[in-house]
Amino acid sequence: MQPSGRRPVVDVALQGGAIAVAQQIDRGKVLERLRLRDTGFRYLTRAAAIAVLIILSGIIVSLVRGSLPALRAFGFSFLYTEVWNPVIEKFGAIAPIYGTIVTSFIAMLIAVPVGLFIALFLTELCPMWLRRPIGIAIELLAGIPSIIYGIWGLFVFAPFLQQYVQPFLIDTLGEIPGIGGLFAGPPYGIGILTAGLILAVMVLPFVTSISRDVFEAVPPVLKEAAYGVGCTTWEVVRYVVLPYARVGVIGGVMLGLGRALGETMAVTFVIGNAHRISGSILAPGTTISATIANEFTEAVGDLYTSSLIALGLILFAITFIVLAIARLLLMRINARVGG
Amino acid sequence: MAFSHSPTLYRARRRRNHLTMGLAFAATTFGLAWLVLVLGELFWKGFSGLNLAVFTQMTPPPGSAGGLLNPIAGSLIMTFVAVLIGTPLGILAGTYMAEYGRYEKTTMVVRFINDILLSAPSIVIGLFIYEIMVAQMGHFSGWAGAVALAVIVVPVVVRTTEDMLTLVPDTLREAAASIGLPRSLMITKVAYRAARAGMITGVLLAIARISGETAPLLFTALNNQFWSLDMNAPVSSLPVVIFQFALSPFKDWQQLAWTGALIITLAVLALSIIARLLAAQRKTS
DSSP states (O other), X not given: OOOOTTOXXXXXXXXXXXXXXXXXXXXXXXXXXXXXXXXHHHXXXXXXXXXXXXXXXXXXXXXXXXXXXXXXXXXXXXXXXOOEETXXXXXXXXXXXXXXXXXXXXXXXHHHHHHHHHHHIIIIISOHHHHHXXXXXXHHHHHSXXXXXXXXXXXXXXXXXXXXXXXXXXXXXXXXXXXXXXXXXXXXXXXXXXXXXXXXXXXXXXXXXXHHHHHHTSOHHHHHHHHHTTOOHXXXXXXXXXXXXXXXXXXXXXXHHHHHHHXXXXXXXXXXXXXXXXXXXXXXXXXXXXXXXXXXXXXXXXXXXXXXXXXXXXXXXXXXXXXXXXXXXXXHHHHHHHO | OOOOOOHHHHHHHHHHHHHHHHHHHHHHXXXXXXXXXXXXXXXXXXXXXXXXXXXXXXXXXXXXXXXXXXXXXXXXXXXXXXXXXXXXXXXXXXXXXXXXXXXXHHHHHXXXXXXXXXXXOHHHHHHHHIIIIIHHHSSOOHHHHHHHHHXXXXXXXXXXXXXXXXXXXXXXXXXXXXXXXXXXXXXIIIIHHHTHHHHHHHHHHHHXXXXXXXXXXXXXXXXXXXXXXXXXXXXXXXHHHHHHHXXXXXXXXXXXXXXXXXXXXXXXXXXXXXXXXXXXXXXXX
């Protein structure tokens, strides 16, 4: 134990016994100071932890307060009215809610199978030396800021869809009775489908990385046993890995869904901001987040602002539930892996 | 699966295996293709507009050339303030969860809520700050923008701090306690040092996360066409300028939006690479 000059407080406390009796009183003082400091630090950290809870309750309280005027004016009909007219101050949330759900649904429809297959590739097929680079590359997709996806979607992806993909969809799928309505109308380029596709790319890394992690947590013995009785790689994945990892995969999917529901900028660029529910997914629409981003700074009048905040409250409620389920599921799988 | 020697069944299983493995391969190519497409286009369009004027001139009026100096400065300042507010709060909260109340019920609740905040829609955080700051003060301000970003920083830092402190071996703590170190000193002098690389990684990731955030700034910091470092007034920021310029019909503005997007992406990529290197260092040492 070398006495270092840099921290005299510690040294005095530690070596108090060796110091002359005349300094006994000082030692008591020092210990008292340390005790205070200890208690202070403990309370400080505890206060910071509580602050996290305060932030959340602050969000809820302020959203509820802000949306009261709108909820008072429209009541429950706010949830199922399609009108969104700032001029006559009539507002209803169903068109943005519909857009949010449909775009997220399209995103999950694509991101979940693709993400699962990538995770399967990374854990079962990929040579060891390639696993890290590919894993990192996929995670980079999550690191790209959403505004980049937005500007790319608007200038590159939407024109591409408009020119090549959408006319094809209209000519082929649009002719099929039943689902044809989904692909009706002119190819705008921007719209619900475009937003859903961009969201799919943004959600993909979340689904992939969590699925990969839970796939890797499957005990090798189980897989080896399955290979031992002659299963193919696919059968091992289908009958051993997936059932074992199910809860974690669902958690990852819900986490991705939470992201997709709340994603703002990328969607705002390509959704078209049209307050109506259209049968066709090629048509422009809007989502809750895009509506708020587009209209909030321009909103005049308390009722307009309040309606937008009410939209925010609905969005927060939906994502909160989805994310809470995701976390509960992931906690369950963590408990299993840990215990 | 019934046991069988039937060659057709065997062939079908083989075929199905090949098919799904092919799909897995295709899915990976598909995922990587997006990365190449997005980054490729961004670099192509962004670099062509990258020149010195971007860093020395202000945002131009429509139809003339200019730069991005004021949004770059605004973004840097707001990010700095946000980190200054969010990091201590996050580290302290993470410390409590890992060191004092690791098995307490409070910690469980805070961890759960923190994880939800981690992926909460950032636009909702913008609304929250608008309600408690902008509406109260009566005007948009750089402070409001910085606080909104700080709210996004906190959960990221809490999460990494807690994780990293949990990884510190208890023997280190016991050694510190056995020589009579009070708990607060044990945490700051021993546990923090052992977890330092990981905690810095967390802060870097938080910076990377907020440097591209647009939604919470739209109606807190708003935007400012001119050079202004007054945090009490609206402050310009790169993401908001990109948003505004990209949606404009002017070619000059659109080009600046691409260049700005490239700058942000390069910054974010650099931050995540440094963070990864730091994390890798911790593992090997």
